[in-house]
Amino acid sequence: MEQNARPLDTLNQARGKTVLVDLKNGTRFVGKLRAFDIHINTVLEDAEESKNGEVSRKLGTVFIRGDTITIISPA
Amino acid sequence: MEQNARPLDTLNQARGKTVLVDLKNGTRFVGKLRAFDIHINTVLEDAEESKNGEVSRKLGTVFIRGDTITIISPA
Amino acid sequence: MEQNARPLDTLNQARGKTVLVDLKNGTRFVGKLRAFDIHINTVLEDAEESKNGEVSRKLGTVFIRGDTITIISPA
Amino acid sequence: MEQNARPLDTLNQARGKTVLVDLKNGTRFVGKLRAFDIHINTVLEDAEESKNGEVSRKLGTVFIRGDTITIISPA
Amino acid sequence: MEQNARPLDTLNQARGKTVLVDLKNGTRFVGKLRAFDIHINTVLEDAEESKNGEVSRKLGTVFIRGDTITIISPA
Amino acid sequence: MEQNARPLDTLNQARGKTVLVDLKNGTRFVGKLRAFDIHINTVLEDAEESKNGEVSRKLGTVFIRGDTITIISPA
Amino acid sequence: MEQNARPLDTLNQARGKTVLVDLKNGTRFVGKLRAFDIHINTVLEDAEESKNGEVSRKLGTVFIRGDTITIISPA
Numbered sequence: 348m349e350q351n352a353r354p355l356d357t358l359n360q361a362r363g364k365t366v367l368v369d370l371k372n373g374t375r376f377v378g379k380l381r382a383f384d385i386h387i388n389t390v391l392e393d394a395e396e397s398k399n400g401e402v403s404r405k406l407g408t409v410f411i412r413g414d415t416i417t418i419i420s421p422a
Numbered sequence: 423m424e425q426n427a428r429p430l431d432t433l434n435q436a437r438g439k440t441v442l443v444d445l446k447n448g449t450r451f452v453g454k455l456r457a458f459d460i461h462i463n464t465v466l467e468d469a470e471e472s473k474n475g476e477v478s479r480k481l482g483t484v485f486i487r488g489d490t491i492t493i494i495s496p497a
Numbered sequence: 498m499e500q501n502a503r504p505l506d507t508l509n510q511a512r513g514k515t516v517l518v519d520l521k522n523g524t525r526f527v528g529k530l531r532a533f534d535i536h537i538n539t540v541l542e543d544a545e546e547s548k549n550g551e552v553s554r555k556l557g558t559v560f561i562r563g564d565t566i567t568i569i570s571p572a
Numbered sequence: 573m574e575q576n577a578r579p580l581d582t583l584n585q586a587r588g589k590t591v592l593v594d595l596k597n598g599t600r601f602v603g604k605l606r607a608f609d610i611h612i613n614t615v616l617e618d619a620e621e622s623k624n625g626e627v628s629r630k631l632g633t634v635f636i637r638g639d640t641i642t643i644i645s646p647a
Numbered sequence: 648m649e650q651n652a653r654p655l656d657t658l659n660q661a662r663g664k665t666v667l668v669d670l671k672n673g674t675r676f677v678g679k680l681r682a683f684d685i686h687i688n689t690v691l692e693d694a695e696e697s698k699n700g701e702v703s704r705k706l707g708t709v710f711i712r713g714d715t716i717t718i719i720s721p722a
Numbered sequence: 723m724e725q726n727a728r729p730l731d732t733l734n735q736a737r738g739k740t741v742l743v744d745l746k747n748g749t750r751f752v753g754k755l756r757a758f759d760i761h762i763n764t765v766l767e768d769a770e771e772s773k774n775g776e777v778s779r780k781l782g783t784v785f786i787r788g789d790t791i792t793i794i795s796p797a
Numbered sequence: 798m799e800q801n802a803r804p805l806d807t808l809n810q811a812r813g814k815t816v817l818v819d820l821k822n823g824t825r826f827v828g829k830l831r832a833f834d835i836h837i838n839t840v841l842e843d844a845e846e847s848k849n850g851e852v853s854r855k856l857g858t859v860f861i862r863g864d865t866i867t868i869i870s871p872a
Contacts (some may be wrong), residue, residue, distance in 0.1 A: 352812075352832040357840045357860050362427075370492060371822065371865065372446065382427040387838070387862055388462070390432045394495075409495040410432050412462055412488070413862070415446065417820060420844075420859040437502075445567060447521065457502040463537070465507045469570075484570040485507050487537055487563070490521065512577075520642060522596065532577040538612070540582045544645075559645040560582050562612055562638070565596065587652075595717060597671065607652040613687070615657045619720075634720040635657050637687055637713070640671065662727075670792060672746065682727040688762070690732045694795075709795040710732050712762055712788070715746065737802075745867060747821065757802040763837070765807045769870075784870040785807050787837055787863070790821065 358383050358419060365422040366391070370415050374398055377422060378409065387413030433458050433494060440497040441466070445490050449473055452497060453484065462488030508533050508569060515572040516541070520565050524548055527572060528559065537563030583608050583644060590647040591616070595640050599623055602647060603634065612638030658683050658719060665722040666691070670715050674698055677722060678709065687713030733758050733794060740797040741766070745790050749773055752797060753784065762788030808833050808869060815872040816841070820865050824848055827872060828859065837863030 361380050368376045368389060375398070378391030389411045396404040436455050443451045443464060450473070453466030464486045471479040511530050518526045518539060525548070528541030539561045546554040586605050593601045593614060600623070603616030614636045621629040661680050668676045668689060675698070678691030689711045696704040736755050743751045743764060750773070753766030764786045771779040811830050818826045818839060825848070828841030839861045846854040 352840070354832045354834050354838040354840045354860055357832065357858060372492065374492070382429045382432065384429050388429040390427070390429045406493075406495045408432060409493050410429055411493050412491050414489065414864065415492045416862050417822065417824075417865045418856075418859050418861050420856045447567065449567075457504045457507065459504050463504040465502070465504045481568075481570045483507060484568050485504055486568050487566050489564065490567045522642065524642075532579045532582065534579050538579040540577070540579045556643075556645045558582060559643050560579055561643050562641050564639065565642045597717065599717075607654045607657065609654050613654040615652070615654045631718075631720045633657060634718050635654055636718050637716050639714065640717045672792065674792075682729045682732065684729050688729040690727070690729045706793075706795045708732060709793050710729055711793050712791050714789065715792045747867065749867075757804045757807065759804050763804040765802070765804045781868075781870045783807060784868050785804055786868050787866050789864065790867045 355383075355385070358387075361419070361421050366419050367422055368411060368419050369417045370411070371417055372415070376406075376409060376411065378406075380419075381408075383419075384413070387416055387419075389413065389416065389419065430458075430460070433462075436494070436496050441494055442497055443486060443494050444492045445486070446492055447490070451481075451484060451486065453481075455494075456483075458494075459488070462491055462494075464488065464491065464494065505533075505535070508537075511569070511571050516569050517572055518561060518569050519567045520561070521567055522565070526556075526559060526561065528556075530569075531558075533569075534563070537566055537569075539563065539566065539569065580608075580610070583612075586644070586646050591644050592647055593636060593644050594642045595636070596642055597640070601631075601634060601636065603631075605644075606633075608644075609638070612641055612644075614638065614641065614644065655683075655685070658687075661719070661721050666719050667722055668711060668719050669717045670711070671717055672715070676706075676709065676711065678706075680719075681708075683719075684713070687716055687719075689713065689716065689719065730758075730760070733762075736794070736796050741794050742797055743786060743794050744792045745786070746792055747790070751781075751784060751786065753781075755794075756783075758794075759788070762791055762794075764788065764791065764794065805833075805835070808837075811869070811871050816869050817872055818861060818869050819867045820861070821867055822865070826856075826859060826861065828856075830869075831858075833869075834863070837866055837869075839863065839866065839869065 378394030382390040394406045394409040453469030457465040469481045469484045528544030532540040544556045544559045603619030607615040619631045619634045678694030682690040694706045694709045753769030757765040769781045769784045828844030832840040844856045844859045
């Protein structure tokens with residue numbers, strides 16, 4: 348493990364891969380990570396939204412405001 | 423996928439197109455994306471507000487304060 | 498649509514006109530837009546406050562702190 | 573209406589006059605506006621606090637932290 | 648009333664005197680104001696905490712994080 | 723009482739001593755104050771967590787994010 | 798105890814070790830601390846998420862947005 352690993356390095360390595368994103372309000376998105384910035388504003392492609400474990404919407408491209416996110420995890 | 427895609431690029435490409443905007447309080451807007459800034463303050467035109475899946479108001483032009491937004495997605 | 502329209506331009510064009518302002522706590526104000534700043538701190542004149550769709554107070558001039566606002570829309 | 577009116581001008585004109593201040597938690601204060609700053613930190617004199625429409629405390633001088641305020645209106 | 652009175656002047660004049668401090672969660676502290684800063688981080692001495700109008704703890708010295716405070720009032 | 727006492731001076735004097743730390747969610751920690759910074763990020767050693775007045779966990783060293791803290795008081 | 802210990806030193810010493818991370822919404826993660834930054838954005842590896850004391854998901858690598866964290870403690 349590198350001594351100086353930074354959190355955004357992890358997001359950078361996940362670009363183009365499928366990730367799950369959980370929001371503070373309990374909503375979850377699964378999609379391909381297209382972009383993020385230092386505020387953790389995030390764009391997914393081919394995104395599906397789920398609530399309570401069930402897919403509720405297929406959204407295609409979705410911009411998620413960073414301050415509403417709790418976690419991002421490679422699927 | 424470009425290595426350095428930025429989230430606001432996605433919003434920029436959606437200018438003039440119909441988007442849906444979800445708020446932290448559960449309200450949803452659908453309208454044409456006219457403007458946004460780095461705080462994600464957003465202006466829609468021909469906007470309809472819906473709550474619980476039903477259109478509640480036709481608002482025409484609406485300024486949405488960025489910090490109340492969870493997601494923006496091209497319709 | 499101009500490529501570089503900014504959200505505050507929309508508010509600027511609404512100066513002196515009647516707007517509705519929704520707050521995070523569900524309160525709504527309708528009044529004439531007198532002033533706003535980059536924090537979206539906003540001043541209305543001849544303002545009426547309504548809750549649950551009924552006018553609850555006539556307030557005359559009211560200063561609204563920006564961070565409590567969700568949307569501003571020309572009436 | 574001046575084209576460039578700013579929200580804090582309205583507060584400045586209310587110095588020394590009676591204002592009502594509503595907080596995010598539903599509490600209301602009525603008192604003489606003595607001071608405010610850019611964070612909307614506000615000091616009232618001869619202030620009365622009310623909850624649910626009834627005066628609950630006479631506080632004399634009170635410093636109100638700006639981020640807890642929703643509106644300030646000349647009485 | 649001075650035209651340019653600032654909110655922190657009021658807190659400065661209360662140094663060494665007994666003040667009450669209300670928090671966003673409904674807790675109240677009464678104690679001697681020892682220190683504060685621009686974030687309204689505040690230190691009381693000989694402080695008593697009360698909830699629902701009853702003294703719940705005697706705390707001696709207490710540091711209160713500014714963003715949890717709604718009001719500070721000389722007792 | 724010094725005229726210019728600052729809140730962080732109080733925390734500095736408590737370094738190495740036992741303090742109690744209350745969080746916004748009602749959790750309380752008691753432990754030895756090892757470190758803090760200007761955001762009030764705080765590290766305790768030999769820390770015990772309690773909820774509703776009962777010790778729920780012994781944690782040893784704990785880093786507490788500053789914005790979740792309401793008060794810090796020497797025990 | 799060093800007089801000038803800083804909170805992030807504690808996190809730095811925990812790099813590569815197992816930590817528990819509690820979130821504001823009551824979720825807990827246990828995993829190996831890979832990275833953090835000044836916002837306390839944090840990356841865990843081999844992470845397990847638990848709610849109400851039961852493991853709910855094995856997530857592998859997880860990026861946790863700092864502002865959703867209450868505490869980080871070496872396991």
